[in-house]
Amino acid sequence: MGTMIAGCGDTTANVKEFIQENNPLNSADSLSFGADKDSDDETEAVESAQDEENLNLEEGGFDTDAFSMSREEFEQGSSAHAANKNESDDSTNAADEDESDVGIDAANENLERNDSNGRKNSSDTDNVGSNVQGSNAVGNNSDSAGESTMASNTASSVFDPDKVNKAIDDLITQIEIETGRTGRRKNVEETDKKSGKDATTYFSDTYQEAQRASLGLSSVDIEELKKTQAGNYAFEHLTKEGQTLYVELLRIIQKRAEDVVVSTLDEEVLDVVCQFVLADHPELFYMDGYTYTRYTVAGVLKKISFTGNYIYSDEEIADRLNRINDYVNTCLSEVPSDADDYTKVKYVYDYLITNTEYDAKAPDNQNICSVFLYGRSVCQGYAKATQYLLNKLGVPTTLVTGKVNGIGHAWNLVLVDGEYTYVDTTWGDSSYQKLEAGDDNSQKLPLINYTYLCCTTQDIEKTHVIAETLPVPECTSMKNNYYVREGEYFTEVDMNALENLFKRSYAIGSNNVTIKCSTKNIYDEFKKTLFTDKTVFRLMEGSNNTVSYSSFETQYILVIWLY
Structure with a gap:
């Protein structure tokens, strides 16, 4: 099966290599994914909790x-x-090389949580009893798995798929325990029953095509959906096949649909493309993870279906959207009609910092609701709110993740007057600076720190480590840097x-x-x-x-x- 990640080669093995090198499964690289969802069945779950014990992204501290x-x-x-x-000591400009390793305890919990996101190696995807070569390849990664495979071949000249599959499962279990990536999935065979409907009916192309068509996912619909996503940063970094999966997932999430078959059989590609969707769409605040189900015939994987983990009812979503729109309309009503991109970015930066307090215990702090509804958030909320507002103003913005002092962090990549630059609204907020300073002696703190308003890659990398999940350009222009413009x-x-x-x-x-x-x-x-x-x-x-x-x-x- 061809990979759907741009520039990652043509085979599933290369998808694994992409994930290992670019590490989308690491805590800092995850975009709103976390611990496994508890379930009585064995359904693979990829989630990010919204409570204070499982903060997805936090920041390290610094001194001046x-x-x-x-x-x-x-x-x-x-x-x-x-x-x-004195109070000037707390003027944490977020740029000093003498940064401390002050962090938030919840973030340490999150690092472990994000490594426990329940995703399988693609070797598990190929859980087919008749594939001798594939099972041996997996067995080479583990002495125990290799011994089990060799034992089965030695004991009998007849290939025993059950023993090989058990060895593979044991290996995967061992890897999961060692990495903390424990997870559960549901394998549905053609003869199984699922949710009261005959699985054979579910496996039929006619049934699935009708289901997808009802969501607007016919082949014609998909091409039209792709046109609506043109220009979105993450979307543009996918191949044609990856873009097909991207719009499938986007439409499924928008419709809050469940158990919809998608166009990939690779679980890792599914995960990466889902992260790309969320990187482009901060408005999807009502999903904090997903589950998928593997449908097999005689042990051979035939279909994968996707279900978002939707955390609000339709009524609650509608109510939140109305309140978000009120905030956004109030905020953007003061933007000068003749503002250039830089002026728009600075306005949003100033507005969010002035109207938001950094609070690690804020509800919904991994999505835009924390900022727009409660005025309190952490870096993920700041970054997604910045992205949401700038996109409304026609300034292309995406979410970037990485680490600061070894702790997960999120900020934005923004296209300002045709040139890419970085914006970190969280580090511009003195309430975050005061929290990390550790005392209330803050009268010398500037309300807004502009060090990370439209800065270059060279400047951001002095304090931030950029994750490689999503390719980013080298930002070199100082034309719209705050200090230059002012x-x-x-x-x-x-x-x-x-x-x-x-x-x-x-x-x-x-x-x-x-x-x-x-x-x-x-x-x-x-x-x-x-x-x-x-x-x-x-x-x-x-x-x-x-x-x-x-x-x-x-x-x-x-x-x-x-x-």
Whole structure:
């Protein structure tokens, strides 16, 4: 069977290689998938819980270095400046290389949970008793499985499929126990009964075609659905066959349908493509995982069906959608009609940060409801809400996952005026910074940190590790970087430009002046000129006797506090 993942080759074995190398089953790479669903039957379940004990994605913490000096020291010519662990110490710009490993306990639980997502190796997909070559290939991965297979061949010249299949099952069980990926699936044979209908009837092409047609999944419908998804980032990274599966899953989820046969027999391809669907569609807040069933004839896999794990009734979904629309309409009503992409992105960034509190215990914190209905969320909620709003404004946005300090995290890849850039709304929120700082001494924290508003791959990778589940471009343009657009980016030590920036900051009532330098040499020179040589006092207004500043060497950023 051909793989449906773009660029991953032509065989199921290559799909396994894709998953091993790109690791969509790892905690940081999972898009809303988690522990197995409890079930009396043996149905494979792939879920992500919404409760506080199973947070899907969390972030690591970070520290900043803050310093203060007195005007008296300046006047006396002293070059000393004291470490000042006051409120400026909590000005966590999310860019300092001295980041701590502060995390959230629930995230550690989630890492284990996301490794327990109940997905099988594709060797389990080929659970066919007559496939001698396939069973031997699996047996080579385990001494116990190999011994069982060899024993069956030694004991009798007649091939015993039951013993081979048992060896394969034992191997899979051992792998699941070792990796924590325990799971259950349901194998339905042609002669079985399922949900009160004869399985033979269910296996008929006529029945399945009628079922799919009722959902709008005829061959003609599928081609039309593909046209509606053109331009969606994850969708465009699939082959033609992968796109077919993508629109099948999307329509099944949208219709909240159950037990619908799909166009793949590969369980791992099913999982990856489902993640691609969710990466493009933050509005699918009502599904937190899925189950699938393998239909076999004489032990040979013939069909796989998909069922979403829908967590709300149709009435609840309709009510939530109405409330979400109210939030969205209020939010977007203030966007300037002539705004360019950068202005739209900055508006959404500012609005969400101003109206959302970081709260690891927020309900529905893995979907947009946490932000739009409760005003509290974690990184997954921030990122999906950002994506939802920007897509509404016509700014193409997708979800990106990875790790920060070894802990799962989510942010966005955004196409701004034709160039890709990264946006991390969570790290821009001071409520998250205060949580990680660990105290309430936060009056020196800027309300919004702009380090991760339209930043490059080079900058994001200083603090974030990007997962390889979904291919992402190299973001190199600084054209729409916040500091460039706002005149706070310095490619040389220009004291006249800095003086104008101070005057502008005083005029608008800002409590700080922030600058980003293009190189470490310029950053170091600014630090020496401003603080070692004390010229910063010549730029300050009023009778300030001291000045505090925070430095972020990794990102070449300085924050000088005015008040």
